[in-house]
Amino acid sequence: MYRVKKAVIPAAGLGTRFLPATKAMPKEMLPIVDKPTIQYIIEEAIESGIEDIIIITGKGKRAIEDHFDSVPELEANLIAKNKSDLLHLVEETTNINIHFIRQSKPKGLGDAILQAKAFIGNEPFVVMLGDDIVQAEIPCTRQLIEQYERTNCSIIGVQQVRNQDTQRYGIVDPSNSISEDLHKVKSFVEKPALGTAPSNLAILGRYLLKPDIFTYLETQIVGSGGEVQLTDAISRLNEFDEVLAYEFRGRRYDVGEKLGFIQTTLEFALKRDDLGDDVARMMKELLAERASRTSSV
Structure with a gap:
């Protein structure tokens, strides 16, 4: 069984919920106090043992690449002024093994993940969405990796949401429970209409997937919202190779609205x-x- 060491972070969305701020700035660079939201995701990946990260970007997202690049002039200025604390903060974002690839057209999350196929190869990998920041004693991604190591199954991170919010998420229809927080899945439903959700277990921005998912993404037809939905491809994968839903521990923050x-x-x-x-x-x-x-x- 391959060790999980690669992460895919989709960051190609248009960020329309935050217009006009996101007209010229990627929504992933909007700061929580003084740190861009995407940096919290990167830090979780590293704390979980991930070694290689690929960020799927789109047009107008160059600021993300610049943020994780070295800025010699700034670093030299901080050294000259003996601002070691600030220098450390700047260097934290440059000593990371990050790769970038562009999604040419916004065709949906499933299509964005498909762009990483060559980077992933034949290894399991995690998908981390930037709209969800999770604060936990054990990093959320690490929790999913531990479940994969126990089961050798693809693992989807879920938590319970209010019934009135289920139409905003991909929802899991659970069948048997393996343990209190690990469930077999009958089906996955992308953004069900209000009142039709099979449960209130929502997929919340963390996935651990086997590379077989690319076979289904390559043939996935357009779904909800006129886009290629990752949830639809996972549902097809589940028919042939069991996908489990794990209720991860931790406080999840929705920074996508x-x-x-x-x-x-x-x-x-x-x-x-x-x-x-x-x-x-x-x-x-x-x-x-x-x-x-x-x-x-």
Whole structure:
């Protein structure tokens, strides 16, 4: 059994939910406090033992490549000014084995993953979506790798969501449970209509897949939203090679929509030693001002 050492990070989306900010800036570069969202994903991959990362980009995404490249002028300036702490932060993003490939047209997540076929070869790999940041004692991706090492099956990361939110996600229809948090899957449903979801177990941005998935992606017809859906290809794979759903442990943050992004930024700021107290005080003042305005109306 191959060891899991490669990760695919799709970053070719247009980011329309965050317009106009994403007209010229990749949504993956929007910062949570002072760190781009995609950097949290990269850090999780490294902490999980991943050695090689490929990022699938698109038009207008050059800033992602620049972020993970060396900037000699900046580094020299920080050295000259003896700003070692800032230098360390800059160097953290350059000493990583990252590759880039472009998805020429936005044909969907399934098509984006297909672009990595040559890079992956005949090895299992993880897919990590940038809209989901997971804070966990054991990194989420590491949890999936551990389940794969036990079962030799493709593993899909899931968590329970509210029934009214199921139409936003790929949903798992579980059959038998192997353990409390590991389930066999009857089928996968991409964004079911409200009230029709077979469960509230949602696929949340982490997948560990065998390379066989590429056989199905190459022949996958267009699905929901007029795009090639990874969920549809996984469903076909499951018919011939069992795919399991694992309820991973940890706090998942949805940074793919505005309210979730704001909540994540506030929570991460409150946890910081250098910002937490000031941010808490600021929030109390703003809430008091808002209450005062509301009561005077």
